Amino acid sequence: MGAAQRPVRSRLRDRFAASDPGLLRLAAGSRTAGSIALTLAVLGALRVPVTHLVAGAIASMAATFAIREKQRSQQAVTLALGLPVALVSVSLGALLNPLVVAGDVFFVVLIFCAVYSRRFGDRGNALGLIGFQLYFMSLFVGATASALPGLYGVIAVAFGSSALVRFVIVYETPAGVLQRLREAFRVRLAQLVTAQLELLDAGPDEVEKVVEAVRLGTARLHDTAMMIQSRLADGTSDEAVARLVQRRIADAEIAAERLGLLLLNARSAERTDTLTLHLPGASVPSSGRLPVRDEATETLRRDLAALAMLVLRPVGEGGGTALAHVRNRLLGYRDEENLPPASPAVQDVFRGIGETARAVMGLRIALDGPQDESDDAPATVRSREELDAESAAIEGAEEAEREEQVPTGWRRPTTRAAVQVAVGSSLAIVGGEFLSSQRWYWAVLTCWIVFINTSSTGEILVKGYRRLVGTVLGVVAGIVLAGLVGPHTWTALALVLLFVFAMFYTAPLSYTLMSFFVTAALGLLYTLLHRYSAAVLVLRVEETALGAACGIIAAALVLPVHTHGRTNELLGRVLERLTDVTAVAVEQLSGGPAGDLLDRARELDQALGDLRAATQPLTHPITPLRARRNTAQYVVALLETCAYHARSLAATAELLPTHPSIAADPRLRQACARITRNIETIRAHVAEESATAEVERGPSIASLLEPDGAPGVPRFGRITDRVLRHLQRLDEAVVGLARPLPARVPNRRRGGAGAGPRPVTAVRSRWAGRWLRRCPAAPRSPGAGRGCSPRSRSGAPGRRRSPRR
Numbered sequence: 001m002g003a004a005q006r007p008v009r010s011r012l013r014d015r016f017a018a019s020d021p022g023l024l025r026l027a028a029g030s031r032t033a034g035s036i037a038l039t040l041a042v043l044g045a046l047r048v049p050v051t052h053l054v055a056g057a058i059a060s061m062a063a064t065f066a067i068r069e070k071q072r073s074q075q076a077v078t079l080a081l082g083l084p085v086a087l088v089s090v091s092l093g094a095l096l097n098p099l100v101v102a103g104d105v106f107f108v109v110l111i112f113c114a115v116y117s118r119r120f121g122d123r124g125n126a127l128g129l130i131g132f133q134l135y136f137m138s139l140f141v142g143a144t145a146s147a148l149p150g151l152y153g154v155i156a157v158a159f160g161s162s163a164l165v166r167f168v169i170v171y172e173t174p175a176g177v178l179q180r181l182r183e184a185f186r187v188r189l190a191q192l193v194t195a196q197l198e199l200l201d202a203g204p205d206e207v208e209k210v211v212e213a214v215r216l217g218t219a220r221l222h223d224t225a226m227m228i229q230s231r232l233a234d235g236t237s238d239e240a241v242a243r244l245v246q247r248r249i250a251d252a253e254i255a256a257e258r259l260g261l262l263l264l265n266a267r268s269a270e271r272t273d274t275l276t277l278h279l280p281g282a283s284v285p286s287s288g289r290l291p292v293r294d295e296a297t298e299t300l301r302r303d304l305a306a307l308a309m310l311v312l313r314p315v316g317e318g319g320g321t322a323l324a325h326v327r328n329r330l331l332g333y334r335d336e337e338n339l340p341p342a343s344p345a346v347q348d349v350f351r352g353i354g355e356t357a358r359a360v361m362g363l364r365i366a367l368d369g370p371q372d373e374s375d376d377a378p379a380t381v382r383s384r385e386e387l388d389a390e391s392a393a394i395e396g397a398e399e400a401e402r403e404e405q406v407p408t409g410w411r412r413p414t415t416r417a418a419v420q421v422a423v424g425s426s427l428a429i430v431g432g433e434f435l436s437s438q439r440w441y442w443a444v445l446t447c448w449i450v451f452i453n454t455s456s457t458g459e460i461l462v463k464g465y466r467r468l469v470g471t472v473l474g475v476v477a478g479i480v481l482a483g484l485v486g487p488h489t490w491t492a493l494a495l496v497l498l499f500v501f502a503m504f505y506t507a508p509l510s511y512t513l514m515s516f517f518v519t520a521a522l523g524l525l526y527t528l529l530h531r532y533s534a535a536v537l538v539l540r541v542e543e544t545a546l547g548a549a550c551g552i553i554a555a556a557l558v559l560p561v562h563t564h565g566r567t568n569e570l571l572g573r574v575l576e577r578l579t580d581v582t583a584v585a586v587e588q589l590s591g592g593p594a595g596d597l598l599d600r601a602r603e604l605d606q607a608l609g610d611l612r613a614a615t616q617p618l619t620h621p622i623t624p625l626r627a628r629r630n631t632a633q634y635v636v637a638l639l640e641t642c643a644y645h646a647r648s649l650a651a652t653a654e655l656l657p658t659h660p661s662i663a664a665d666p667r668l669r670q671a672c673a674r675i676t677r678n679i680e681t682i683r684a685h686v687a688e689e690s691a692t693a694e695v696e697r698g699p700s701i702a703s704l705l706e707p708d709g710a711p712g713v714p715r716f717g718r719i720t721d722r723v724l725r726h727l728q729r730l731d732e733a734v735v736g737l738a739r740p741l742p743a744r745v746p747n748r749r750r751g752g753a754g755a756g757p758r759p760v761t762a763v764r765s766r767w768a769g770r771w772l773r774r775c776p777a778a779p780r781s782p783g784a785g786r787g788c789s790p791r792s793r794s795g796a797p798g799r800r801r802s803p804r805r
Contacts, residue, residue: 014187014312021184021224022177022231028065029505031170033497035064038161038169040493043154050489050528052154055141057493057525059086059158061500062133064166066126070174070234075166078123083159085127086134087152093138094145104429110135111448112422119414132448139441141529178228178235182367185224185249189256189360190311192217196260197304200267200297207267211284214260215277225253226609229602244391246598247654248359248366254651255359257644259352266345274644274729279637296342303330303353311360321375328377330357335379362387390655413455416559421451424547424554431546436539446547447554457555458563458617463511464548470515471544475537477516478523485527492524499524563617568686570611571635571741575683577604578642579676582730585649586672588656589723591664597650608643612636631740638737645730652723665720671701671727678734685743695738695745701728 020026039060043053063082069075089110096103114128134155137143143151166172195213202210228249232242257277264272264284276282306326313323332338333354339347361380365387376384428447432440450464485492499521506513523537555561581604584595618632656664674696681693701724738745 014183014190017180017184018187018191018220021188021227022181024177025505025508027170027172028507029501029503031165031172032061032064032504033501034169035060035158035162035165036500037497038165039158040497042157042161044490048150048154051141051147052150053489053493054525054528055137055143055151056154056158057496058137058140059134059155060162062086062130062137063159063162065504066129066133067122067166068126069122070177070231072167072173074123076163078126079159079163079166081123082127082130083156085131086155086159089131089134090138090143090151090155091148093135094143094148094151097139097143107135107429107444108422108426111425111444112418115421115451116414116418118417119412136441136445174231174234175236178231181224181228181231182245185221185228185252186311186363188217188221188224189252190308192221192256192260193304193308193311193356196263197301197308199260199263200301200304207284211264211276212280215280218257218260218277221253221256222605225249226602226605229605243598244366246602247390248363250598250601250647251359251651252356252363254644254648255352255356258648259349259356262345262349262352266343266349274641274733275637278640278644280633282637296340296346299340300346300349300353303333303350306330307353307357307360310357324375327357327361328375328380330354331361331383332377332379334358334383338379358383358387362390366391386655416561417451420554420558421448421551423558424451424551427550427553428547431550432543435542435546439536439539439543442540442543443547443550446544447551448547450548450551451555456561456563456566456614456617457552458566459614460555461552462617462620464552466511467515468541468545468548470512471519471541473512474516474519475523475541477520478526478537479534481520482523482527485524489528492528496521496524563614566614567611567618567632570607570614571639571686572683574604574607574611574639575679575686577607578639578646579679579683580604581646581650582672582679583676585646585653586668586727588653589649589664590666590669590672592669594656597654601647601650604643604646608636608639611639635737635740638733641733642730642737645726645733648726649723649730652726665723668723668727671724674698675727675731675734678731678738682734682738682741682743686741693744695735695743697735697746701731 017023036057039056040053043056048056063079063086066082067075067078069078092106092110093103096106110131114132117124117128138151192214195210195217199207199210199214229246232246236242236245260277261272261274264276268284272284276284307330310323310327310330330353333350339350342350361383365384424447425444428443429440432443435443446464446467450460450467454460454463481495485495499517503514503517503521506517519537519540522540526536577600581597581600584600585597588594588597615632615636619629619636678695681695684693735745
């Protein structure tokens with residue numbers, strides 16, 4: 001009822017904040033469109049010709065979107081340096097435009113320098129972009145030496161308008177962005193809890209759809225956590241505050257994901273694998289317990305709704321003692337005596353609700369400061385004391401510095417990309433001249449763009465394809481709009497502003513949409529310049545296709561970075577980070593020295609995000625290599641599963657110095673040895689195909705620890721049991737990871753003590769890369785689908801196989 005009574009405005013604001021975390025896309029679109037609008041207003045008041053209006057719009061856009069630094073002082077310095085760079089670039093463009101050979105040679109040199117400048121950080125990247133875009137602008141408007149004085153004034157107005165919009169009108173600070181990201185995290189956390197509540201009541205026909213919503217909500221929450229991580233250093237007052245917020249965000253994320261797994265276990269007749277929440281299309285285990293209508297599950301439904309309300313409306317923002325009572329009840333589930341009578345699986349869900357409520361309270365204290373404690377119950381007081389002790393330990397911790405080896409020479413990514421794009425641009429200039437001696441630069445622009453934020457030949461191929469599709473659709477829209485707008489200058493400029501806003505607002509979501517809006521805007525600009533015709537827009541498609549092809553050829557032949565080589569490199573990095581986090585966490589849980597687990601866990605997440613981006617060419621819907629696509633999705637999902645368990649171990653290890661119910665257990669060190677050894681074995685096989693070591697299989701993790709209690713007494717405490725479950729599932733996931741990768745897994749007889757998961761057959765794919773070679777088939781079980789279809793019971797994807805009897 002409390003959630004339903006929230007004002008409509010608040011609910012709409014929360015929904016919008018969740019769809020655009022930090023309002024980063026809205027700010028980027030508003031900043032660029034506002035800068036162009038202000039530039040056009042000033043130039044229009046000065047009654048400059050249409051050519052100068054178009055030049056001002058392009059210069060303003062370049063001066064705005066090129067700057068990516070987070071600190072305002074750094075942005076101001078880069079913008080000030082960008083103005084002379086822009087003036088020099090447009091001057092050279094105007095002077096060299098009549099000299100065909102000299103102009104083309106200089107353009108290639110400029111492109112090389114602009115790409116190579118990325119090695120100098122955000123400022124070097126921004127200055128390179130400004131230099132390239134302003135040279136392109138001089139070609140687009142046909143700048144001449146006599147027109148340079150007027151263009152200088154236009155560029156000065158554009159940069160001044162960009163500065164005014166950036167620093168005054170669309171005012172944005174690192175602290176403000178971080179605050180909005182926190183709000184987005186809060187709303188996405190509430191949305192995930194709401195989806196988990198729907199999972200509790202979903203029937204057999206709805207459960208897969210609801211699980212997909214939970215899976216999406218979990219991924220969106222993790223993405224927001226990573227965005228907050230990237231902004232902590234600039235958006236917080238000191239390092240201690242940043243580490244505290246980082247810890248609380250990680251706690252809330254882990255608790256919410258664990259709650260989803262506990263709910264799946266509660267409603268299933270068999271154990272749910274963590275892979276279910278990470279593999280798209282994975283089937284959920286058959287239902288056998290929930291949904292039912294008894295007192296315990298009714299209480300569970302009520303408390304899940306209360307948890308979502310607690311996330312959205314914390315104590316101190318309305319609700320008074322009612323919300324304090326809800327918070328106290330949820331935190332009480334952390335004590336065994338407060339659990340309602342129910343099956344062990346349902347009681348685990350109540351425990352998960354209690355841990356999530358504790359994480360939410362810790363997050364609120366870290367973000368909003370101390371809260372009213374007058375209505376605290378004993379369980380709440382105990383949770384506050386634990387959080388205070390953890391905060392003190394975090395503030396006193398020192399961050400460990402770890403150096404990484406940076407590639408040099410031709411192995412440096414910026415050097416390789418600069419050479420590739422220079423070669424590709426040379427090809428595009430030659431080919432573009434054959435298509436059109438007037439508009440050959442469109443091919444060069446496409447070749448340039450497909451290399452931005454790409455690291456392998458496959459990524460360039462996918463980006464080129466998306467740009468071509470967006471351009472074709474944009475040409476159709478441009479033809480229609482040009483016919484409707486006709487000679488109406490300001491109507492066309494207004495539509496250009498709208499398309500520019502849409503271009504930057506949709507850029508992080510879809511490169512195809514961004515290309516569509518760019519091409520539609522260009523059609524209107526050609527109309528303003530009186531150069532519009534259907535043949536011009538068709539030529540735009542041809543030049544785009546040529547530029548994309550030249551970029552792909554250069555990437556494939558000049559210092560190539562093949563997709564399988566890039567994924568191998570990133571996979572090795574993920575495995576290295578996984579070993580690091582797991583080993584340090586278990587060492588700390590075993591009584592060893594404390595390590596810097598927060599940063600290690602986020603480095604693992606970052607490495608996994610890079611791998612996920614690098615596998616996009618393999619998982620793209622248009623790829624004809626279906627088996628390879630499914631295997632790539634399966635491997636990434638398994639790695640995400642491993643990362644979840646490693647994060648959970650790290651979070652538990654961080655509690656060790658302050659939590660009264662957690663004690664070090666030296667036996668865990670023995671249990672972890674096999675896991676880290678297996679990860680290193682897989683890593684060795686990925687790095688070198690000739691490696692001969694085998695992945696070790698053996699008894700379950702729990703059986704490796706000797707019993708230390710009397711008969712009938714539980715061997716482990718609840719926290720130790722949780723650690724063992726994470727280690728056991730991590731062990732199973734690592735063994736499962738070895739099967740689609742080139743690592744040998746010894747066969748074991750079914751049954752028997754510690755047999756572990758059933759053997760999974762690996763099918764070699766003819767077209768797979770080095771590490772994406774095998775398609776694991778699903779273990780057969782009664783009623784389960786055969787083979788490794790995406791709909792198989794284990795969620796293992798791949799090609800269907802005929803059943804064997």
